[in-house]
Structure formats: structure tokens, C-alpha cells
Amino acid sequence: MNKQLPYRAALLSLVLFACFIGIWQYATMPSDNVVVSAADAEYAALMGQGAGKAEGFPTPAAVGRTFVHFLSDPFYDNGPNDKGIGIQIAYSLMRVGAGFFLATLVALPLGFIIGMSPLMMRALNPFIQVLKPISPLAWMPLALYVLKDSDVSGIFVIFICSMWPMLLNTAFGVASVRRDWINVARTLEVGPLRKAFQVILPAAAPTILTGMRISMGIAWIVIVAAEMLVGGTGVGYFVWNEWNNLALPNVIFAITMIGLVGMLLDFAFGVLQKMVTYRD
Amino acid sequence: MTNHYLSVEALKKAYPTSDGKAGTPVFDNIHFSIEKGEFVCIIGHSGCGKTTILNVLAGLEQASGGVVIMNGREVKGPSLDRGVVFQSHALMPWMSVLGNVAFAVKSKWPDWSKAKIAAHCTEYLEMVGLGHAIHKQPAELSGGMKQRVGIARAFAIQPKMLLLDEPFGALDALTRGTIQDELLKVVQATHQTVFMITHDVDEAILLADKVILMSNGPLAKVAEIVEITMPRNRTRAEMHHDPQYYRIRNHLVDFLVNRSKTYAGGGELEQYDPKHPPVVRPGLAAAPDAALPAETARPVPQLKKVVNQ
């Protein structure tokens, strides 16, 4: 019974997917041209562009063709406004990676200090509480002004938004390491560095990785918005660009890619998390 | 000045209450001493402060008053001289069994080679009968096996003194017996100085040279020090044949059931001197709480009230 569960779940997923495509197909059937997207036509007219691009909401088949088209050559590069999806994703991943890495460098040591010292916890708490709820994009103007570079500003925004979950989870994980383990280290007169790396870090690692996983999820969400703002490269820019071209199938394609990459990132952190989790 | 191996003088601990004031002391004016090579058990009802005393001896907790002096030096913090076996085994689950013991050994002898550390750890793990499980993770072990790893870890650093907090509390009677036998063997072979908390009267009689009886908290005291006068080479199997065994056992049980309460408020006893709590040897005489032979005799406190249970 239990062995069959994965298969039955997969089957159900397929059925649901087929239903979704079916409803989509039905909803976008080009039955009567009159009703179809009067608004779209009007919009197209307003934009002064050919009706060729605004044919109402794309059908599954059209989107499918787009998938094939983009995925058959993901890494082409025809100048600033025409790059393959692979290259765009790589740009986004690079920014996320850089910002996330920098955030790790700051959040882990700082989280350790906060978690170990009730004094630091209290002293820094007001700052954290104020900074944490700020939408990362709100930093963008300041970042652009100070850093004077859209690429670096994007990385900064990722840095800021990845910071908080990592910092708080590290501090919490470190502060709640079981007393017994600390006491073992104390009775063995273990030095502070060895205690940090061989007792506290492994004990808090599952909590810290949960924080990193949340941070990565947020970073991937934020990068799309950030790239829409600053433009130039990346999946966020790609989406925005295709919207400006009114190429909805391309937008749908990009959205799907964003979802898939996000899922893979989360999966990777899930694997890491499993590696550091201990059975007690 | 004292010439005991370890002496506890006027020890007091009061935890702050929730509003920050010092609460009623858990215990106050505790005096006792431990000689080198002696096995001392402490018995008392739950909450009387046994764990707190052990933590102070270990240097893990600060006393509110009084001192602990070991080897002529005041105990001010944790030290490799005193190995602790924790009530909840306290193994680190991300390390293997060998890794846990090696972590301790490496702390004591940082210059040792990997091979030497492994060999040393293996020796001590074999001593507690875990030679076959050294590469397992703690999660794969039974409760008794984990506790034995904890014991091996404490022994492996060859501390001057061992502190055990109800090391067998969580075990079933059968496992408990086996590990007691192992502990007995090791202690008899190494002449280790041990301070151990237990709730089990038989365990105390089997292992201890003397048993410290604590009255109920708060304001707990050392009510009596019971010397176990049975020969040192006792075993779990044969202990019951010694007539002393029943006298000692009755004395301890009687204390726990009837008399531990009367000490609680103080004042009910005449001639109670906290610096020299009465030392009794119930095993030697026919009556359970007969006084000592004349040369060391101290008056056994007489109860004003008889408590009926």
C-alpha cells in the first residue's frame, strides 16, 4: 500500500496537470473573435502596435512552441536585448550567489555572537527588529545612489534580504544548543574556537541551514523584482522586456523557468540540510 | 584547614526568584568531605539539591556561599580533573561513539596522534563492553549503551575524581544491574574517587563506602552520613547474604520514608551540628541506628516527634 503511494501521487499530479491544460485550452479557444479580448485589441491599438502580437491569452500550444523554441538554444547571445534564457538565468544566479555569499559571511559570525551573548542579543535586537521588515527593494534607491552601479545594487539588495533569516536562525540555533553539550565541553576545558566549531556549529547546523534555505528562497523571489527595476540582464529583466514586447508566451515561459530554478535551489538546500541533520 | 582530598564547607545555593530577589536557599550550610579513592553516594528526595551540589563540585555552577576545596585548591570552574557523567548521557549525536570519547581524550591530551587517541578510546570502550559498537552513531544505541559511552568518556580522561548524576536513572532494572557490575569492576580496579547521586538504595549499598543522606528541601541539610561497613569486594549477587545488608538497607529506607522530612525545618533535632553531621554505621550493630563505637562517637540525633507514615 505504502509502496504504491508515490506512484499514485505522481499519477494524480499528472491528471491534475492534464486538467489544468484542458481548462486553459478551453478558456483560450479562439471561438468567436468578437468577444475575445476587446480590451486586448484596444490596448494593442493604444500601444500602436500590430495586432500580430496581441492575439488574446496564448493557448497551451503556443506556449509549448515557445518552450521548444527557447530551450532548443538557451545560450545564444544577440546583443543586450536578446539573450538566451540560460544566460539570463545565469546572470540572476550570479547576483543571488554573490549577495547570498556575502550575507553568509556576515550573518553566521554575527549570529554566533548574538546567540552566545545575551548582552549583544539585547543591544542589537532593536536594529534587527527595525531593519528586518523593510522590503529589500526599498533599499534600491539608496543602494543605487551610494554604490552607483546597478549590478552591485542588485547584489546589495540580495545581501540585505538574505541576511535576516540567516542571522536570526543562527542566533536562535546557537542560543538553544543543549546545555548538556556545552557543559560537556566546559568540563573538558575545550577552548573557545574548538567549542564553536566542534560543538556549537554542528549542534546548531540544522537550524542555521533552515535559515539559509529560507534566505535563498527569499533571495530568488527578490532578484526577479530587483532585475525588473534595474534592467539590463537577468530573468527579471527578461520577463519585463517580454511584457513590453507583449510577448505573453515568453512571459509564461520565463515564469515557469523562475519557478523551476527556485525549486531546484530549494531542493539543493534540502539536501544540504539533510546532510547536517543529526538523529537524536 | 582541612586535610581531606575534597571538602565541602558551608555550601549554600539560592536561586533568584522570578522577580530577581534571592529565593529561599535550596540548601544551606552543607559540610562533607571525600577521601582519595573513596566512593561516596548521595541520596535524598527529588528537589533537595543533589544535582546542584554535583554541579558546584564540577565547577559548572556557582555556589551562593561556601567553598569546595579539592587537593588544597578551591574549585572555581570546570576542570579536566573532574570527569562528569551526566544524567542524560549528553553524547553529541553528530559524532560516532568513538568520536565522542575521542573528543574528550583529545581535550585532555591535545598532542596525541590520531592512532594513539583511537587506541586509548577503544580500550575504554571495551572496558564498558562496547568494543563492537565503536563506529556506531549514538542514535543507534540503546539507552544503557549510551550511558556506558558516557561512562567510558568520563573514565578515558583519567580524572582525579568522577562525578555521576544518577547515571542509571533512566535504565531498566536488568540493564542497570549489568552496568553497575561494570562500574564496580572498573572502580575496584582503578581506585577511582567517585561522587554519585542515586535514588536507588541497593545501588548505593553496592557501590558506596559512605552514603550522604540529605533531608528534604528547601533548606536541605546533610542529615546523616552512613558508612557502609560491608567488605569492599562485595558483589551484586552475594551482597544479600551479608546480615549487614539488611540493617543498612532498613536504615536508609527508613530515612527516606520517615525521617527525611523531620530534618527539613531544623529545630526538631537536638544537638545537630551542620559542620559535623552524625556519622552512623547501621551495618555493625543489631539496632538500625545505633551509635558509633566510643572513639568516634557522636550522639545520634534524637527525634522529638515520631513521624508515622
Ligand SMILES: Nc1ncnc2c1ncn2[C@@H]1O[C@H](COP(=O)(O)OP(=O)(O)OP(=O)(O)O)[C@@H](O)[C@H]1O
Ligand atoms: N536553574 C534553576 N533556577 C531556579 N531553581 C532551580 C534551578 N535549578 C534547580 N532549581 C531548584 O533547586 C532545587 C534543587 O534542584 P536539583 O536539580 O538540585 O534537585 P535534585 O536533588 O537533583 O532533584 P532530582 O532528584 O529530582 O534530580 C529544586 O527545588 C529546583 O526547583
Ligand SMILES: [Mg+2]
Ligand atoms: Mg537531579
